[in-house]
Amino acid sequence: MRVRKLQQRRGWAFTLGAIILRPTFLLTTKPDWVGGTKIPATGGCVIAMNHLSHVDPLTAAVFTHDHGxxxxxxxxxxLFKNKALGYFMRAAGQIPVERSSVSAAGAYDAAVEAVRAGECIVVYPEGTITRDPDLWPMTGKSGAARxxxxxxxxxxxxxxWGAQELLAPYAKRPDLFPRKTIHIVVGDPVDLSDLADQPRTAAVLAEATDRIMAAITTIVEGIRGETAPAExxxxxxxxxxEIGNPHHDKRHDKRHDKRHDKGQGREAG
Structure with a gap:
């Protein structure tokens, strides 16, 4: 299903991924891919995607690899704290981000350097799996815009759309069969030309981020055949x-409430 030949040298990490992960992905999914050749064949670029599942990086890796x-x-x-996984990810050139930390600036610098070196950076502007109850793209962070x-x-x-059926948000076990259709549609580049020479104020970054999220949302609306919430x-x-499993906190609260109720019952007795 490859539509564009890869010109870059893969290295051992991507070669291993192509040998093991790609066939596994294609055995358990039915790709429905549209517009992949809109990704520049060469030169630095940022790919901005909505985030539905922990399987998304694998989906994006197969998609971009098959488009050169x-x-x-x-x-x-x-993810880098696991020695084996961290070694693999560093070998594949992935960039660690300390979310909600001043150390995130280092990741930004590394991403800028990579783009200037002609590489393709994949960013999930939401910063995490969407918290929207119906899995629509939510508000974005400014990283991709910056x-x-x-x-x-x-x-x-x-x-x-569709990755959440393969692995639901924050689920530990995938639902492999029947095969799930993974829809991926690529849009035209987001026009930020009028913002390029403006100071990087909060307002400018917010406008650029909103344009990126609006473009992603419009594409998702087309895939789903539905209209996203106005806000x-x-x-x-x-x-x-904003980070972590939002359901975990709810479960923790419920357990805490039950223990509290039992304690109150013992005190009353």
Whole structure:
């Protein structure tokens, strides 16, 4: 199903992934891919995708690889703490991000350097799996916009749907059969040209980020055949943690409440 020949040298990590992970992915999914040749064949670029599942990086890796590019991710630093996984990810050129930390600036610098070196950076602007109750793209972080404005590279919006059926958000076990259809549609580059020479103020970054998220959302609407909410879900306004498993906190609260109730019962007795 490859539609563009890979020109880059893969290295052992990507070669191993292509040998093991790609066939596994294709055995358990039915790819429905549209517009992949809109990804530039060469040169630095940012791919901005909506985030539905922990399987998304694998989906994006197969997709970009089959369209002639090797993806580099801004990945949460916790994944690198596992020695074997961390070794593999570093060998594949992935960039650790300390989320909600001043150390995230180092990841930004590394991403800018990679784009200037002509590489393809994959960013999930939401920063985590969407918290929207119906899995629509939620509010975005400014990372993709900042990288694009700093380097002048194109931002390629991609909408996807179906990965959540293969592995539901924060689920531990995938649902492999029957095979799940993974829809991926690539849009035209997001026009940020009028913002390129403006100071990197919060307002400018917010505008650029909103354009990127709007482009992604429009694509997802087309895939789903539905209309997204007029206002994107904001976990901060909803009082939901921006990182980590949002369901874990709820379970913890319920367990805490039960223990509290039992304690109150013993005190009453």
């Amino acid at each position: 590019r090797l993806p580099r991710y801004l990945a949460k630093s916790g 990288i694009a404005l700093e380097t002048g590279c194109p931002v390629i919006p991609i909408g996807q 994107r879900f904001d976990p901060r306004q909803a009082g939901i943690a």
